[in-house]
Amino acid sequence: MGSSMTEQDLRNRISDVREGRLSRRAFVRQMAALGLSAPMAGTMLAHGGVAFADATLAYKPTKAGGGGVLKLLLWQAPTLLNPHFASGTKDQIASRIFFEPLAGWDKEGNLIAQLAAETPSRTNGGLSADGKEVTWKLKRNVRWHDGQPFTADDVVFTWQYAADPATAAYTTGSYANIKVEKIDDHTVKVVFKEPTPFWADPFVGAFGCILPKHHFGDYAGAKSRDAPANLKPVGTGPYKFLDFKPGDIITGERNADYHVPSQPFFDRIEVKGGGDAVSAARAVLQSGEYDYAWNLQVEDEILKRMETGGKGKISAVVSGDIEFIILNTTDPDVEVDGERSSIKTKHPTLSDPKVREAMNLLLDRDSIEKFIYGRGGLATASFVNEPKQFKSKTLKYEFSVDKANKILDEAGYKRGQDGVREKDGKKLKYVFQTSINAPRQKTQAIIKQACQRAGIDLELKSVTAAVFFSSDVGNPDTYIKLYCDMEMYTTTQPQPDPEVFLNQSNSWQIANKENKWLGRNVARFSDPAADDAYKAAQKELDPAKRAELLIKVNDLFCRSNTILPLISRTRVVAAASSLMHDHSGWDVDTWNVAAWYRA
Amino acid sequence: MAPARVRVPASPMRQTWRRFARHRLAVASACLLAILMLGVILGPLLWRVRIDDIDFAATLQGPSAAHPFGTDDLGQDLLARMIYGGRISLAVGFAAMLVATLVGIVVGSVAGMSRRLVDPALMWVTDLFLSLPQLPLLLLIIYLFRDRLKALFGVEGGIFVMIVAVIGGLRWMPVARLVRAQFLSLREKEFVEAARALGASRWEQVVGHILPNALGPVIVASTIEVSAAIIAESTLSFLGLGFPPDIPTWGRILFDAKDHLDVAPHWALFAGAAIFLTVLSINFIGDGLRDALDPRRIG
Numbered sequence: 038m039g040s041s042m043t044e045q046d047l048r049n050r051i052s053d054v055r056e057g058r059l060s061r062r063a064f065v066r067q068m069a070a071l072g073l074s075a076p077m078a079g080t081m082l083a084h085g086g087v088a089f090a091d092a093t094l095a096y097k098p099t100k101a102g103g104g105g106v107l108k109l110l111l112w113q114a115p116t117l118l119n120p121h122f123a124s125g126t127k128d129q130i131a132s133r134i135f136f137e138p139l140a141g142w143d144k145e146g147n148l149i150a151q152l153a154a155e156t157p158s159r160t161n162g163g164l165s166a167d168g169k170e171v172t173w174k175l176k177r178n179v180r181w182h183d184g185q186p187f188t189a190d191d192v193v194f195t196w197q198y199a200a201d202p203a204t205a206a207y208t209t210g211s212y213a214n215i216k217v218e219k220i221d222d223h224t225v226k227v228v229f230k231e232p233t234p235f236w237a238d239p240f241v242g243a244f245g246c247i248l249p250k251h252h253f254g255d256y257a258g259a260k261s262r263d264a265p266a267n268l269k270p271v272g273t274g275p276y277k278f279l280d281f282k283p284g285d286i287i288t289g290e291r292n293a294d295y296h297v298p299s300q301p302f303f304d305r306i307e308v309k310g311g312g313d314a315v316s317a318a319r320a321v322l323q324s325g326e327y328d329y330a331w332n333l334q335v336e337d338e339i340l341k342r343m344e345t346g347g348k349g350k351i352s353a354v355v356s357g358d359i360e361f362i363i364l365n366t367t368d369p370d371v372e373v374d375g376e377r378s379s380i381k382t383k384h385p386t387l388s389d390p391k392v393r394e395a396m397n398l399l400l401d402r403d404s405i406e407k408f409i410y411g412r413g414g415l416a417t418a419s420f421v422n423e424p425k426q427f428k429s430k431t432l433k434y435e436f437s438v439d440k441a442n443k444i445l446d447e448a449g450y451k452r453g454q455d456g457v458r459e460k461d462g463k464k465l466k467y468v469f470q471t472s473i474n475a476p477r478q479k480t481q482a483i484i485k486q487a488c489q490r491a492g493i494d495l496e497l498k499s500v501t502a503a504v505f506f507s508s509d510v511g512n513p514d515t516y517i518k519l520y521c522d523m524e525m526y527t528t529t530q531p532q533p534d535p536e537v538f539l540n541q542s543n544s545w546q547i548a549n550k551e552n553k554w555l556g557r558n559v560a561r562f563s564d565p566a567a568d569d570a571y572k573a574a575q576k577e578l579d580p581a582k583r584a585e586l587l588i589k590v591n592d593l594f595c596r597s598n599t600i601l602p603l604i605s606r607t608r609v610v611a612a613a614s615s616l617m618h619d620h621s622g623w624d625v626d627t628w629n630v631a632a633w634y635r636a
Numbered sequence: 637m638a639p640a641r642v643r644v645p646a647s648p649m650r651q652t653w654r655r656f657a658r659h660r661l662a663v664a665s666a667c668l669l670a671i672l673m674l675g676v677i678l679g680p681l682l683w684r685v686r687i688d689d690i691d692f693a694a695t696l697q698g699p700s701a702a703h704p705f706g707t708d709d710l711g712q713d714l715l716a717r718m719i720y721g722g723r724i725s726l727a728v729g730f731a732a733m734l735v736a737t738l739v740g741i742v743v744g745s746v747a748g749m750s751r752r753l754v755d756p757a758l759m760w761v762t763d764l765f766l767s768l769p770q771l772p773l774l775l776l777i778i779y780l781f782r783d784r785l786k787a788l789f790g791v792e793g794g795i796f797v798m799i800v801a802v803i804g805g806l807r808w809m810p811v812a813r814l815v816r817a818q819f820l821s822l823r824e825k826e827f828v829e830a831a832r833a834l835g836a837s838r839w840e841q842v843v844g845h846i847l848p849n850a851l852g853p854v855i856v857a858s859t860i861e862v863s864a865a866i867i868a869e870s871t872l873s874f875l876g877l878g879f880p881p882d883i884p885t886w887g888r889i890l891f892d893a894k895d896h897l898d899v900a901p902h903w904a905l906f907a908g909a910a911i912f913l914t915v916l917s918i919n920f921i922g923d924g925l926r927d928a929l930d931p932r933r934i935g
Contacts (some may be wrong), residue, residue, distance in 0.1 A: 473881075
């Protein structure tokens with residue numbers, strides 16, 4: 038495998054680390070994938086002029102407790118505390134305080150053992166050569182909050198629980214096609230049907246929390262929603278459950294038996310819900326009522342002004358989330374077999390690649406980044422942006438009204454009396470929808486103005502977020518229905534790997550009436566070449582070849598101009614100045630809440 | 637109040653005007669409202685800046701010669717936006733008030749004049765409408781008819797018709813109850829009996845005698861509807877169901893401005909002041925009209 042990386046590549050990567058474009062840990066991980074040990078990779082970096090460093094939050098307190106109350110503010114209130122029913126991040130964040138997975142993802146995309154004794158690798162025998170088996174060694178001496186020991190039985194039970202369709206777990210996709218065997222009390226083996234290069238999905242991160250068999254054992258299957266523990270969690274986490282008022286507040290107290298020595302620092306934890314993003318930022322940065330507020334899609338200018346008070350600071354970490362626009366190539370005004378925007382129809386003008394190419398030139402991404410998102414994201418032309426080894430090197434963006442005009446002129450779209458272009462009686466008039474959120478409405482206004490100068494008329498539409506992002510089949514205004522000419526939203530990348538994320542380009546994932554619009558491909562994109570590359574990548578164990586295949590999928594997806602990537606988003610949070618916290622773009626915010634402390 | 641010496645009675649119109657003119661606040665309010673309306677009607681002829689010119693070099697600027705009302709966070713000229721939005725907000729407010737008042741007067745007077753089943757039946761309907769949860773109903777109506785109205789009247793026209801119909805159609809009940817209560821007491825009064833004895837038909841009784849006496853409180857109630865309609869329009873825009881987000885109605889401007897109150901108070905102040913002054917002046921005008929139209933007042 039070493040041959041797939043040239044010496045020049047290696048030198049480039051070392052200089053990437055030196056200049057901060059690539060993290061040290063990510064470099065070490067890449068080298069490990071090529072068969073080099075971590076100390077050796079570290080040595081290479083040291084030779085390249087990069088000092089040794091530990092990037093995760095260093096834990097300073099020498100004993101547990103004594104930290105007082107930690108107050109978190111989630112402007113969407115949690116409504117349930119079972120991590121396997123948690124469909125929204127708000128519920129995942131709340132349940133992660135009490136439950137833990139075998140391993141979580143840190144902000145640089147490193148897999149960090151939590152309930153596992155170590156993360157599986159080829160060297161420690163955790164990963165089989167054929168890519169079909171993963172063996173997890175569990176941490177010993179871990180106790181549930183009620184004093185019962187944590188064992189392999191709990192892990193096997195969690196798989197049975199989540200895989201059972203009758204349980205109707207949100208996480209079922211990660212467990213349905215695997216087998217889990219107990220080797221001994223502290224070892225389990227996960228068996229995949231096919232070689233699976235991205236194996237760190239079951240029992241890992243947001244979908245991986247382990248449930249206690251002795252509390253949920255009687256409630257697997259159809260009775261799952263009746264379990265008392267759904268609202269009164271008993272986990273292994275750093276805080277023990279005290280009280281929960283759904284939609285309002287959660288309180289917990291320090292778990293004196295926590296399995297990491299001298300953690301956690303705080304005596305109590307409070308998670309308050311409600312409000313909106315701007316008022317949440319204010320409650321941390323200006324009034325200092327709370328220690329931490331999450332998911333702040335707020336114009337950076339506003340955040341900067343709030344920060345000047347000195348009570349708190351903004352922290353942004355990279356993620357794979359992408360704010361993008363879908364150009365609908367199907368017809369949203371024609372109904373076929375009970376659905377609009379069906380792939381059996383063609384959009385009168387947006388099905389023309391020339392029009393889509395012109396639209397891509399009319400997005401002033403640099404201004405959107407500079408004047409709206411700031412630290413909240415980077416302008417991009419690529420759907421996949423993280424981790425860096427999966428980012429396309431060839432996709433570039435440009436803003437040019439002149440070029441767009443030229444393309445449209447050449448394609449035969451003539452300006453009418455009202456200044457709007459048309460061809461064969463079909464006007465370039467589009468409905469452009471998104472959710473209600475100040476940064477998005479500003480972006481819409483910027484795009485509308487550029488389009489106007491190119492003879493394209495946009496009608497802006499904004500839908501309240503609760504409706505736009507719901508999966509309600511009866512509602513015509515949801516983003517999955519795509520009953521408009523173009524729409525804009527952010528899609529989140531759940532893992533530091535783009536494979537699952539890129540299923541949004543699979544032709545078999547196209548959202549339609551039959552799959553209740555739950556198919557992941559909202560853009561209705563379809564290209565056999567992209568499908569083939571994707572299928573090949575799913576089985577490719579060579580990391581370099583696999584990355585190449587996934588980049589090819591991404592490039593075909595983006596070059597079709599069916600989707601127009603805008604901003605590679607970061608996850609932005611506000612925290613009190615004294616709070617040392619550790620949030621990640623690859624896992625839920627509270628993934629490492631045990632290690633938070635006040636300086 | 638009454639002049640001591642006898643003089644030739646002025647015509648009823650003149651009397652009304654004289655009574656109205658005596659209410660100084662009402663006159664001042666009428667002038668103010670006239671200025672506001674002239675401003676939004678004639679404004680675009682005098683102030684020819686486009687409402688959607690984005691200028692990142694001039695964001696969140698206070699009032700200046702180039703931008704008398706300052707700019708918003710995209711550097712768009714607020715005076716131009718206020719003028720454009722004022723047309724919509726005022727039109728929505730007055731049209732919705734007219735609809736609500738007309739429906740209310742018709743329902744209320746029919747109920748108030750009937751002596752049989754019609755009255756209880758109409759009051760049941762009124763109660764029914766009062767007990768309807770307005771927001772879910774609004775959402776339903778909008779989902780059912782939005783696209784059809786858009787096809788008929790265009791984007792802005794369709795939403796205008798819909799909002800006026802919906803706000804007017806859901807706010808006539810207080811007016812109807814008020815009118816009915818007035819009718820019930822007035823129809824038994826001696827002057828109505830006298831008219832009846834002189835052979836006045838029901839229609840003549842209502843139009844000539846009862847309605848003019850009942851109008852005072854109705855006018856005051858309906859002026860409140862103007863402000864309610866302006867605010868309801870901004871609620872709908874906020875929920876994404878009103879005008880498109882780039883149409884700067886006054887409610888919308890206020891909503892957009894709220895996150896920038898600390899550094900750009902001018903943004904919210906002009907729109908807020910416009911709504912405030914409109915509502916206040918309409919209320920005073922209502923007060924003045926009540927005094928002027930009340931036949932029991934002499935002078």
